[in-house]
Amino acid sequence: xxxxxxxxxxxxxxxxxxxxxxxxxxxxxxxxxxxxxxxxxxxxxxxxxxxxxxxxxxxxxxxxxxxxxxxxxxxxxxxxxxxxxxxxxxxxxxxxxxxxxxxxxxxxxxxxxxxxxxxxxxxxxxxxxxxxxxxxxxxxxxxxxxxxxxxxxxxxxxxxxxxxxxxxxxxxxxxxxxxxxxxxxxxxxxxxxxxxxxxxxxxxxxxxxxxxxxxxxxxxxxxxxxxxxxxxxxxxxxxxxxxxxxxxxxxxxxxxxxxxxxxxxxxxxxxxxxxxxxxxxxxxxxxxxxxxxxxxxxxxxxxxxxxxxxxxxxxxxxxxxxxxxxxxxxxxxxxxxxxxxxxxxxxxxxxxxxxxxxxxxxxxxxxxxxxxxxxxxxxxxxxx
Numbered sequence: 001x002x003x004x005x006x007x008x009x010x011x012x013x014x015x016x017x018x019x020x021x022x023x024x025x026x027x028x029x030x031x032x033x034x035x036x037x038x039x040x041x042x043x044x045x046x047x048x049x050x051x052x053x054x055x056x057x058x059x060x061x062x063x064x065x066x067x068x069x070x071x072x073x074x075x076x077x078x079x080x081x082x083x084x085x086x087x088x089x090x091x092x093x094x095x096x097x098x099x100x101x102x103x104x105x106x107x108x109x110x111x112x113x114x115x116x117x118x119x120x121x122x123x124x125x126x127x128x129x130x131x132x133x134x135x136x137x138x139x140x141x142x143x144x145x146x147x148x149x150x151x152x153x154x155x156x157x158x159x160x161x162x163x164x165x166x167x168x169x170x171x172x173x174x175x176x177x178x179x180x181x182x183x184x185x186x187x188x189x190x191x192x193x194x195x196x197x198x199x200x201x202x203x204x205x206x207x208x209x210x211x212x213x214x215x216x217x218x219x220x221x222x223x224x225x226x227x228x229x230x231x232x233x234x235x236x237x238x239x240x241x242x243x244x245x246x247x248x249x250x251x252x253x254x255x256x257x258x259x260x261x262x263x264x265x266x267x268x269x270x271x272x273x274x275x276x277x278x279x280x281x282x283x284x285x286x287x288x289x290x291x292x293x294x295x296x297x298x299x300x301x302x303x304x305x306x307x308x309x310x311x312x313x314x315x316x317x318x319x320x321x322x323x324x325x326x327x328x329x330x331x332x333x334x335x336x337x338x339x340x341x342x343x344x345x346x347x348x349x350x351x352x353x354x355x356x357x358x359x360x361x362x363x364x365x366x367x368x369x370x371x372x373x374x375x376x377x378x379x380x381x382x383x384x
Contacts, residue, residue, distance in 0.1 A: 017047040024055065033062040050079045054087050061094060066101045067133050073098070103157030104131035105141060110167035114145040131162060143167040147205070147228055173202040174226035178212065180236035185214040186302050186324075193321055196302055197236075205229075212236045215298075215331065269355050273348050280344045287337030294331040301327045 020043035027036035037059040044052045057072035073095045080088050107116060110126035117123065119139055123132060126143065134157045144150040148169035155163045178187050180197035187199040188211040194201060197212065205228035212220040217238035226232050301324035 013046045017043045020046070021052060024059075028055070028059070031062075033059045037063065048079075050076055050081075051087065053079065054091060057091070057094070061098065064135065066098050066135050070095060070098050070102065070133070101136065101159045102133045103136055103159060104133055104162040105139070105155060105157065106131040106162055106164045107141075107143070107167055108164060110143050111145055111148060111169055114143050114148070114167065114169065117142040117144075126167070141165050143169060145169060147171060171205050172229045174205050174228060175231040176201060176203045176208070176210070176224075176226060177231065177233045178210065178236060179233060180212055180220075180238070182214045182217075182238065184299060185212055185238070187212050193302065193324060196299075210234055212238065214238050215335065217241055263360065273351050273355060276348050278349060280348060281342060281346065284337070284340070284342040284344075287334050288342075290334040290337075294327065294334055297327040298324065298331055 020039045024036045024039040024043065027033075027039060037056060040052055040056045040059065044056060053072060053076045057069050057076060060066075060069035060072055073091045076091050077088065077095075080091070082088060105118075107126060107128050110116070110128075112126060114126040115122060116126060116128065116132075118132060118134065118141060120142075136157055136159045138154065138156050141153045141155055142150065143165075148171055151167050151169055153165050153167075155165065157163055176189070176199075178197065178199040180187070180199075182197055185197040186193055187195050187197060188209075189201075189203060190208055191211075203226055205226055207223060207225050210220075210222050210224055217240055220236045220238060222234065224232060224234065301320065
């Protein structure tokens with residue numbers, strides 16, 4: 001029973017295919033090529049005969065669907081077994097004629113793996129080895145890929161012409177905000193100074209290092225990952241740095257072997273030490289004044305660097321950043337100078353006073369009761 005059913009189904013398909021062929025011929029005679037194409041394609045689907053495929057290609061040519069007609073003629077030539085038939089010669093002649101009618105679109109700089117669409121229909125994946133053939137007229141080329149901005153380009157193609165479409169898709173950027181305070185703070189992204197606090201700007205999607213510095217405060221450093229199209233907010237609260245601890249002194253007993261000259265030498269040493277301390281304090285004050293004035297230049301240089309952040313000009317920015325870096329280095333040097341000057345000067349003044357006082361005490365006491373005073377400085381100085 002199944003065999004008879006299959007034979008009946010084949011017979012029915014054959015009959016329908018013949019009806020569609022006759023309908024197609026009639027419609028071609030009436031120059032209704034679109035309706036004829038529909039009938040012939042239905043027949044070819046039931047019975048894929050080369051002669052039907054030839055007529056399908058001719059209908060597409062009459063409808064100015066040159067690219068589709070070329071594809072149908074090429075398929076016909078593959079399926080036509082006779083090398084000397086009249087239809088083969090006609091197909092080869094029509095194919096040569098149609099090749100001159102089509103235009104082409106060449107896609108360049110498209111990211112690997114991007115999907116390519118023509119008029120809403122997917123035609124391939126980048127990179128495309130050959131230009132895309134198109135019928136003359138207006139077309140829309142779309143190139144899309146995940147995590148990239150989609151490109152839509154409208155092109156007008158003329159017969160025999162080739163149009164180039166540059167499809168260097170861009171990744172959407174991320175917004176980065178640094179919430180911080182301070183007139184002298186400077187924000188760095190990937191070791192590049194980008195502005196002062198508070199800061200807001202765009203960065204490429206990916207991993208970045210954010211650094212915020214301010215004189216006299218701890219440096220903030222954090223590595224962040226910014227997703228394409230996202231907004232990332234970083235809150236920064238810089239803590240003050242303890243530059244140096246106050247000096248401390250210890251005493252230890254000693255025996256003065258020269259009770260007559262020792263008090264005089266101690267007082268003289270105390271006066272000389274205190275004098276050296278005063279000189280050191282004066283030098284520290286000079287460096288302090290230079291330090292205060294230098295940071296106005298640092299701020300001016302940072303603002304100049306910030307102005308060059310948008311639009312970005314690498315050469316000008318490098319020059320501006322070097323100005324800022326030189327000013328900042330000089331400021332650090334002045335700061336270190338006044339810290340050392342104040343610390344050493346203060347220690348020497350205190351030590352000198354202590355020596356002078358001990359000398360007076362030794363002058364009134366016996367040699368066994370005299371004291372030698374040894375200053376000992378403790379503390380650390382930290383750079384920002």
